[in-house]
Amino acid sequence: MEKHIVLLPGDGIGPEVTKAAKKVLQAVADRYQHSFTFESHDIGGVAIDQQGTPLPEDTVKAAKKADAIFLGAVGGPKWDQLPGHMRPEKGLLGIRKQLGLFANLRPVKAFPQLLHASPLKQEVVAASDLLIVRELTGGLYFGQPSERRNGGKEVVDTLAYERSEIERIVDQAFKSARVRRKQLTSVDKANVLESSRMWREVVEEKSKEYPDVLVEHMLVDAAAMKLVTNPAYFDVLVTENMFGDILSDEASVLTGSLGMLPSASLNEHGVGLYEPVHGSAPDIAGQNKANPLASILSVAMMLKHSFGMEEEAEQVEAAVHEVLDEGYHTSDIDLVGGIQVSGSGLATKVVDQ
Amino acid sequence: MEKHIVLLPGDGIGPEVTKAAKKVLQAVADRYQHSFTFESHDIGGVAIDQQGTPLPEDTVKAAKKADAIFLGAVGGPKWDQLPGHMRPEKGLLGIRKQLGLFANLRPVKAFPQLLHASPLKQEVVAASDLLIVRELTGGLYFGQPSERRNGGKEVVDTLAYERSEIERIVDQAFKSARVRRKQLTSVDKANVLESSRMWREVVEEKSKEYPDVLVEHMLVDAAAMKLVTNPAYFDVLVTENMFGDILSDEASVLTGSLGMLPSASLNEHGVGLYEPVHGSAPDIAGQNKANPLASILSVAMMLKHSFGMEEEAEQVEAAVHEVLDEGYHTSDIDLVGGIQVSGSGLATKVVDQ
Numbered sequence: 001m002e003k004h005i006v007l008l009p010g011d012g013i014g015p016e017v018t019k020a021a022k023k024v025l026q027a028v029a030d031r032y033q034h035s036f037t038f039e040s041h042d043i044g045g046v047a048i049d050q051q052g053t054p055l056p057e058d059t060v061k062a063a064k065k066a067d068a069i070f071l072g073a074v075g076g077p078k079w080d081q082l083p084g085h086m087r088p089e090k091g092l093l094g095i096r097k098q099l100g101l102f103a104n105l106r107p108v109k110a111f112p113q114l115l116h117a118s119p120l121k122q123e124v125v126a127a128s129d130l131l132i133v134r135e136l137t138g139g140l141y142f143g144q145p146s147e148r149r150n151g152g153k154e155v156v157d158t159l160a161y162e163r164s165e166i167e168r169i170v171d172q173a174f175k176s177a178r179v180r181r182k183q184l185t186s187v188d189k190a191n192v193l194e195s196s197r198m199w200r201e202v203v204e205e206k207s208k209e210y211p212d213v214l215v216e217h218m219l220v221d222a223a224a225m226k227l228v229t230n231p232a233y234f235d236v237l238v239t240e241n242m243f244g245d246i247l248s249d250e251a252s253v254l255t256g257s258l259g260m261l262p263s264a265s266l267n268e269h270g271v272g273l274y275e276p277v278h279g280s281a282p283d284i285a286g287q288n289k290a291n292p293l294a295s296i297l298s299v300a301m302m303l304k305h306s307f308g309m310e311e312e313a314e315q316v317e318a319a320v321h322e323v324l325d326e327g328y329h330t331s332d333i334d335l336v337g338g339i340q341v342s343g344s345g346l347a348t349k350v351v352d353q
Numbered sequence: 354m355e356k357h358i359v360l361l362p363g364d365g366i367g368p369e370v371t372k373a374a375k376k377v378l379q380a381v382a383d384r385y386q387h388s389f390t391f392e393s394h395d396i397g398g399v400a401i402d403q404q405g406t407p408l409p410e411d412t413v414k415a416a417k418k419a420d421a422i423f424l425g426a427v428g429g430p431k432w433d434q435l436p437g438h439m440r441p442e443k444g445l446l447g448i449r450k451q452l453g454l455f456a457n458l459r460p461v462k463a464f465p466q467l468l469h470a471s472p473l474k475q476e477v478v479a480a481s482d483l484l485i486v487r488e489l490t491g492g493l494y495f496g497q498p499s500e501r502r503n504g505g506k507e508v509v510d511t512l513a514y515e516r517s518e519i520e521r522i523v524d525q526a527f528k529s530a531r532v533r534r535k536q537l538t539s540v541d542k543a544n545v546l547e548s549s550r551m552w553r554e555v556v557e558e559k560s561k562e563y564p565d566v567l568v569e570h571m572l573v574d575a576a577a578m579k580l581v582t583n584p585a586y587f588d589v590l591v592t593e594n595m596f597g598d599i600l601s602d603e604a605s606v607l608t609g610s611l612g613m614l615p616s617a618s619l620n621e622h623g624v625g626l627y628e629p630v631h632g633s634a635p636d637i638a639g640q641n642k643a644n645p646l647a648s649i650l651s652v653a654m655m656l657k658h659s660f661g662m663e664e665e666a667e668q669v670e671a672a673v674h675e676v677l678d679e680g681y682h683t684s685d686i687d688l689v690g691g692i693q694v695s696g697s698g699l700a701t702k703v704v705d706q
């Protein structure tokens with residue numbers, strides 16, 4: 001197959017982990033006789049520095065034509081004092097909106113090798129294997145008005161959804177649940193928010209199309225508790241943008257493997273932006289220390305979700321497990337009796353599997 | 354001192370734990386020669402059943418005249434299918450708003466005796482001692498419009514704040530920090546929300562009045578992570594209503610002592626509503642099993658925050674620690690080598706200290 005991939009290395013350790021992702025994609029192309037072409041563009045802080053805006057036009061144009069996009073990371077203290085519209089995050093929010101990347105998929109799975117680094121007791125967290133499906137282009141993040149009023153005496157933000165926006169994310173979540181353990185937890189605040197009541201109705205309606213999936217509703221405060229007390233309880237959790245932001249980050253630290261977590265943000269045509277969950281880690285940038293495994297697992301998600309390459313995706317995931325089993329790791333991880341290597345060294349180990 | 358206390362026993366185990374709270378208040382009155390008078394009113398499900406509304410007028414009237422209010426719990430499956438405005442929670446939201454109870458204080462402290470019940474590793478959670486200050490009468494909970502639009506094709510909720518509402522809760526948080534370890538973490542989503550940017554400005558301004566308090570800003574997603582990875586990091590955490598709902602529930606399960614956590618909701622005149630954090634637990638209601646300690650610790654907060662009775666409050670807290678040290682506990686708690694007693698039995702033990 002021929003696929004065109006846009007790389008957005010971004011800031012901090014972004015370029016390093018993007019290099020690792022590209023290396024793995026090239027190895028997959030070689031081994032399975034695909035042809036992957038690449039082009040790189042600026043986003044975030046580096047785009048502000050080079051082109052005066054966090055999301056240059058040519059980046060958007062290229063992304064719109066790509067079969068898939070890989071993003072390293074954006075942001076860093078260097079740009080923290082800039083005004084709102086000139087912040088690196090605006091690049092990320094902008095590309096999500098412009099490409100219609102409404103479905104953010106964040107799997108969290110315990111790696112047995114890394115459980116000792118979890119803040120949770122081993123018996124609480126060991127069986128965890130959940131997927132958070134977060135709505136990514138609606139809600140409080142984009143609703144209007146979002147402004148000061150009355151001479152600065154008041155402020156409003158708006159949590160707005162179209163019913164169709166709720167329908168498509170809920171549908172995506174049911175589809176995800178169907179190929180997993182068939183359990184869907186829909187998280188809302190229906191005892192307070194009108195938008196949550198609509199959300200609940202849509203889930204009830206959609207559930208008729210997926211009679212094989214077991215659905216339940218959970219309030220967001222209860223979900224925030226349950227993620228800590230019993231993360232293994234969840235299979236697929238679906239929720240709106242802001243709740244998803246909070247809960248997916250809460251979930252990301254449960255298993256002690258934040259440096260290992262991938263993500264995908266998909267649009268209606270299956271085009272996706274793939275990105276490691278960890279940030280730009282400016283403190284270790286440029287030192288070849290960054291853990292490339294979250295990026296490599298994001299590549300596996302790309303192969304599966306945007307290219308339909310199930311076997312290739314499984315191969316990449318297996319290779320990651322293999323290097324961990326062999327004890328190789330970067331300095332962010334502490335594997336008893338393991339062998340510490342550089343970021344690029346670890347990527348090479350994965351490719352050599 | 355003479356004080357008039359309104360009791361709102363509510364639903365499920367509410368009446369049982371309210372009885373325990375009253376018993377302790379009477380013991381304090383006896384021992385310190387105060388005169389506490391009591392009157393009881395309906396709220397929540399029981400009010401729906403008896404008077405056809407979750408918040409009867411005479412409840413509000415009585416509460417407005419009280420020096421302090423104690424609330425047991427509201428809600429239960431019996432009322433879950435009722436329409437929104439007839440749900441037990443509306444009683445709670447209504448009384449918060451009508452009495453202007455804008456400052457919700459939720460302390461979370463690890464009890465050494467109960468740490469084994471925590472989902473977190475002992476070394477992660479042991480030193481935790483934090484206070485969440487949640488804004489309780491603004492934001493998404495009360496903002497207008499909150500409605501369907503365009504024939505049901507769209508829905509909006511509104512996150513609205515007046516600057517003065519932000520100022521008073523931030524001020525309360527600084528005051529709380531000043532009598533604790535003098536560290537304040539203000540939690541917002543300033544990289545996305547205009548309301549959060551105003552929140553951040555107010556915190557910066559107020560901080561000039563409290564130069565002895567160390568302030569930092571943290572994004573809500575980062576806070577959701579940090580509460581799990583390092584809860585001992587926090588002293589006082591202040592945030593808006595919805596973020597506070599999620600984070601305070603997340604925090605409540607960290608130490609393994611959810612059945613022990615008190616809360617206070619204060620207005621500008623120091624009148625407060627005191628309530629255990631646990632819910633109405635309908636499954637064990639009426640069996641004299643409910644743990645009364647969260648309610649008794651809520652009484653301690655009442656003595657301190659509404660009556661200025663520091664010594665009495667400390668006495669009550671000490672008595673709770675004492676009974677735990679002696680090994681007494683209700684069935685929700687598993688104390689190795691402890692002595693299991695009934696809810697009223699445990700309350701008597703506290704009073705007998």
Ligand SMILES: CC(C)[C@H](C(=O)O)[C@@H](O)C(=O)O
Binds near residue numbers: 089093544545574
């Ligand atoms: C950078 C920020 C705007 C973003 C978000 O809140 O969506 C980030 O936290 C994320 O979760 O991808």
Ligand SMILES: CC(C)[C@H](C(=O)O)[C@@H](O)C(=O)O
Binds near residue numbers: 191221442446
């Ligand atoms: C019952 C509900 C409306 C309430 C809230 O969200 O405020 C509860 O969760 C709480 O935290 O006291």
